Amino acid sequence: MYPVVPREWKERTRGHIAIDMDACILCGICGKKCPTDAITVDRGAKTWSIGRMQCIQCSCCVDVCPKKCLVNEATYTTPAVYKIVDTYEKPEEQGAAANEGSLKCDDTCVFCGICAKKCPQGAIEVDRAEKKWEVDDDKCTRCGLCIEGCPKKSLKIE
Amino acid sequence: MAKRTVIPFGPQHPVLPEPIHLDLVIEDETVVEAIPSIGFIHRGLEKLVEKNEWPEMVYVIERVCGICSFGHGWGYCKSVEGNLGLSVPPRAEYLRTIWHELGRIHSHLLWLGLLADSFGFESLFMHSWRLRETVLDLFEETTGGRVIFSVCKVGGVRKDVTDEQLAEISGVLKGMIPELTELTNVFLEDMSVKNRLEGVGTLSADEIKELCAVGPVARASGIASDVRLDGHGAYPELGFEPCVEEAGDCMARCKVRVREIFQSIGLIAKAAEQMPGGDIDVKVKGNPEGEFVGRMEQPRGEAYYYSKGNGSKFLERIRVRTPTNANIPALVKMLQGCDLADVPVMVLTIDPCISCTER
Known part of the structure; x- marks a missing residue:
């Protein structure tokens, strides 16, 4: 019996959120969707942090991550008497990767505005009347959600 | 006339698993009046609806209660789905029903343990x-x-259950x-328990x-009130009938809850057997606009979920009763004229969940 026999975790157990920083593009969607504001994404410092005591293991961030770099692992975090915040840094050599290239729209665009609605950062502006499509390169995180959502497949990062 | 004294309870x-305060006005050993206060x-x-978008709010609403959490998530989803005019796939409804009934079994077993604890029967508490x-x-x-659980979402459920898992659930139950029969027979037949x-x-x-009492409290007095009769989830196809006692x-x-444990096991086995195939969720489009009320039969009785949307990603108001x-x-009424020593048992028999009440 426990604790002599170690606890066997079930496959679906929601223990704690783990991140693959190599795949993360610091888009910040996880932080925005988190119901308890446990996740903070700092694009300037290239860090992703999570308040372990705030996190409620709902897996909402795992569902919304466009790069699927978040995973809910079966083991729990170690108990503590203070509020733990785990911070992960983007590897130095990949620092620039997140902002490589820029979002382009070709002339098949019908100015439907779906990309602007999908954009978590509000980086895209579409004016149907003026037939104008604009992206703010500084705000754009290259998460690719607009590319997935585009009905005419007019968008790409190059 | 005996001198009146106020005893704080x-x-x-x-x-008490959760904080409720009762001012018990007593004459000798008899309670004359009980004045409840909550708010601890x-x-x-x-209020968090103003900060969380409605699809994410379900994870917060589930945390209204740590015992009937699935039902709260379902109740909220039902209310928002009504607002959006969504109809949920049958497989999702069956899965929701199974999880909700499993929740009822664990809630009632927890309650049986607490009841045993309230009259000092520690070993019975441990076994429950x-x-x-x-x-x-x-x-x-x-x-x-x-x-x-975080499995319920607006439009369906987040996780599917395989046929092997369904068979395991039925088999384990x-x-x-x-063992359940042995345990519950002690509650129903033991002389010391009967005396209390x-x-x-x-x-x-x-x-x-x-x-206006609800749930097992109402059903124990011969009133067959149960929201599961309203035809939500998979209950209509499972042939549900409420457990009613007269005394x-x-x-x-206690009898109503014991019978409900066995009834839930039967409902889960039937639902697992009849489980339809197909999708577990539907695509949700748009934002809720207008008002909707959903009702759920939680292990403790009828719960009420109101949501008001304004067409944005944030709901204007939600209300859970x-x-x-x-x-x-009903508790205050039953405490009038009782013996002081019976107060803990009576408080426990309404199965008080104060965190739910105060949210």
């Missing part, structure tokens, strides 16, 4: 909670959580029946109607 009391653990969860662990393991295997529960805190059907005392309330809130007037 709670908010911290060995028998208000968390302001309803030991059996409850089996149900929590089933929850962990199918949802990933032991008490907070069936295997629990001999029979004829204590009796409420008639008329009093229940007048005080209206603490023992009747939980069964304990409706049962407190």
